[in-house]
Amino acid sequence: MELQDHHQHVQWSDTESNSSSRLGYSGPLSSTSTKIRSNARFKDDEDEECYVEITLDVRDDSVSVHNIKGAGDPETALLASYLGPRPSSLGAQLSFKLRQVSQELRRITSTKGSNKQLDRNKSGAARALQGLQFMTKNAEIDQDWYEVEARFDELAVNGVLPKSLFGQCIGMKESSEFASELFDALARRRGITSSVVSKPELREFWEQIADQSFDARLQTFFDMVDKNADGRITEEEVREIIALSAAANKLSKIQQGAEEYAALIMEELDPDNFGYIELHNLETLLLQAPTQSSLARAGTESRILSQMLSQKLVPTREQNPIKRCYKPLAYFIEDNWKRIWVLGLWISICAGLFTWKFIQYKQRAVFDVMGYCVTTAKGGAETTKFNMALILLPVCRNTITWLRSRTRLGVIVPFNDNINFHKVIAWGIVVGVGLHAGAHLTCDFPRLLHATDAEYEPMKQFFGEKRPNNYWWFVKGTEGWTGVCMVVLMAIAYTLAQPWFRHNRLDLPKALKKLTGFNAFWYSHHLFIIVYVLFVIHGYFLYLLKKWYKKTTWMYLAVPVTLYACERLLRALRSGYKTVRIFKVAVYPGNVMALYMSKPQGFRYTSGQYIFVNCAAVSPFQWHPFSITSAPGDDYLSVHIRTVGDWTSQLKAVFSKVCQPPSVDQSGLLRADIASGGNVPRIPKLLIDGPYGAPAQDYKKYDVLLLVGLGIGATPLISIVKDVLNNIKQQKEIEEGIVESGAKSNKRSQFLTRRAYFYWVTREQGSFEWFKGVMNEVAENDRDGVIELHNYCTSVYEEGDARSALIAMLQSLNHAKNGVDIVSGTRVRTHFARPNWRNVFKHVAVNHPNERVGVFYCGLQGVVGEMRRLAQDFSHKTTTKFYFHKENF
Secondary structure, three states: OEEEEOOOOOOOOOOOOOOOOEOOOOOOOOOOOOOEEEEEEEEEOOEEEEEEEEEEEEOOOOEEEEEEEOOOOHHHHHHHHHOOOOOOOHHHHHHHHHHHHHHHHHHHHHHHHHHOOOOOOOHHHHHHOOOOEOOOOOOOHHHHHHHHHHHHHHHOEOOEEEHHHHHHHHOOOOOHHHHHHHHHHHHHHOOEOOOEEOHHHHHHHHHHHHOOOHHHHHHHHHHHHOOOOOOOEEHHHHHHHHHHHHHHOOOHHHHHOHHHHHHHHHHHHOOOOOOEEOHHHHHHHHHOHHHHHHHHHHHHHHHHHHHHHHHOOOOOOOOOHHHHHHHHHHHHHHHHHHHHHHHHHHHHHHHHHHHHHHHHHHOOOHHHHHOHHHHHHHHHHHHHHHHHHHOOHHHOHHHHHHHHHHOOHHHOOOHHHHHHHHHHHHHHHHHHHHHHHHHHHHHHHHHHHOOOHHHHHHHHHHHOOOOOOOHHHHHHOHHHHHHHHHHHHHHHHHHHOOHHHHOOOOOOOHHHHOOOOHHHHHHHHOOHHHHHHHHHHHHHOOOOOOOHHHOOHHHHHHHHHHHHHHHHHHHHHHHHOOEEOEEEEEEEOOOEEEEEEOOOOOOOOOOOOEEEEEEOOOOOOOOEEEEEOOOOOOOOEEEEEEOOOHHHHHHHHHHHOOOEOOOOOOOOOEEEEHHHOOOOOOOOOEEEEEEEOOHHHHHHHOOEEEEEEEHHHHHHHHHHHHHHHHHHHHHHHHHHOOOOHHHOHHHHOOOOOOEEEEEEEEOOHHHHHOOHHHHHHHHHHOOOOOEEEEEEEOOOOOOOEHHHHHHHHHHHHHHHHHOOOOOOOOOOOEEEOOOOHHHHHHHHHHHOOOOEEEEEEEOOHHHHHHHHHHHHHHHHHOOOEEEEEEOOO
């Protein structure tokens, strides 16, 4: 660029005022009004005929643009908006303005030269143009300004907004450091040097931030990186913005490797080693090569997705009101018919037992004294006896696992809902006890106490010759104190079993908090042993029944209690010889510990199942369930345990003592490879019990799998991924003749799965280390694309957000050059923010028409409703049938 200055007889002043927020002025040069016209001509070295001439009017206290000639580009005209009349020191302001004009024109001409090679009409460029959004939503300048203005009025101090509150004011509160750098960039462009802004200045900031044109957003981002405003970005400035972006997205590993990634960007954008990059280089990085491969796939997918319009995915309103009500009901019955008939049968039995006892006692003499109170109490007692027997069956895990795996009862019985049914029966017991105790204490006992001598005469055979004179008579009897004790123990167990107590969700005082958590739930639930003993005693010493064969409590309990006792005995005996030898221990970020252990002789399991683990060094009595993360074909057994409670925290502490920091080529925070020998301290003893059936074990029944895991919820699904991968390997071995086809034919005859989609959503970057080996193994061996892996990191802002723009650029560059994702550290590209689950289901439905898809979910309860609705919606409106399964313990 060439600057030709034609002004004469003007003395330039570089004086700046410290009291002004702008590059300041010290007052007019003279006391008389002065008008000077100065012009400057800028020439593009590449185009000798291209000139831009700017004429400025210089007055005592202002500088304004008089005229701009040449290069009739709309972008050039925008320069005038930055050069309006403002109070300023004549020399300093004019000097600053001319420097700013020079930089702007240098950017324009360089961009024009580079745009000759860039085609923004391509689909890839069109997608990239949507990026660099500084607001999380499309900002309407005038409409959203009112919200910003209201926050300004609330946060301002003496009429100005401090820099520290800028992020909160514009709605970027969670990214204070990024907002601070954005503030500096906007201030530099306007010559503001103080750390506060007025409302008019904030309005200018907002207009630039909310500007939806790509060029404006690109320039703003460039200004953030270009801290000395010289129109060039050095490697050090790139390193600083990488560290800032990584911190805003909570990506500590990228933050640590900022210097390495800065060198990668400079290598890509500065091949001639000038030592800097310019605006057009940054645009090239956004619009060109790195995304072409993914865009080709996106284009194909978008064409396929357009076909979904014909399948009526968008619901239409049914005109017929009868059909409008009938269809949702029919869908509900179709999806829940197993649950409906089981619950219907259970309710019918309870109602039948209640009615039977109600009618029986209505025909007895006690009805004349106690009335409907005694009939209600006895009806509630009968349902309680039935439910106290039934509640043990859903937790007979060995029996349910055998029925699920060895019989076809699963076709009509929802074994996956065993724990939910256990909870429903518990509420049935609450109702029965309430009816029984409530009717006795508030109705029939008072009537008996106030009965006349004539009315009491038939009651003597039950309550004795002398009529009870107060409540204490009933309480001190065997029937009374056993009933009171059972109610108290049940109340304790029921309360501590609630999610807010079991998961420590309540903000309780420290002393009370120790009485909650999983340990409290586990121990209080074992009070049922005492409850059942008292229940039998209570059912034997009855006021109104004297013949033993009419006392039916023990009859209800005999078979279920015996079955449950045998289950517990089997678990005790089986765990006694299932002591495992620890091969490896790894402690990962995110409070997760992986245990790799020997597989006991004869131990067979299916992916998706779980085991109970006991560590005597922590507690000799407690057994905790954990999903198996190894595959059946592996020669070891592994579990991944997240430390979220008392027992798991103590287990991690015990095993951390034998761990050491990993070597360079190993993952994790701490590791202990016991199998490799060396001087390793004594390893705590582990016992296991299982395996036990879970919903995820039914995956082999489906043609296509959609596996969704949130955080540590990926554990049962990783085992399935590994099993599908092992099946791929075995099929290759058969094709290559390494093994005979008959060797595995029986084992794999029921393996129907031909395609698997795995979506793993996690909040922390370090979580990807948990299953890093599995991800890389799938990427290496799955040549035919049977398994499609999708990792999502929710700490990173969604794609298109300016805070994650640089992370996306780095991701594309590093994956193209090294084949490794910078977020997960694996070969699998990581997506940002949360997935759009409707698009996920749509993607599967389009690719697999007329097929059965098993949807297996393990994670937080909050997503269950959405996943279930989507599975039902797409099953009814497409030819693909989705079957939703949620993991339970």
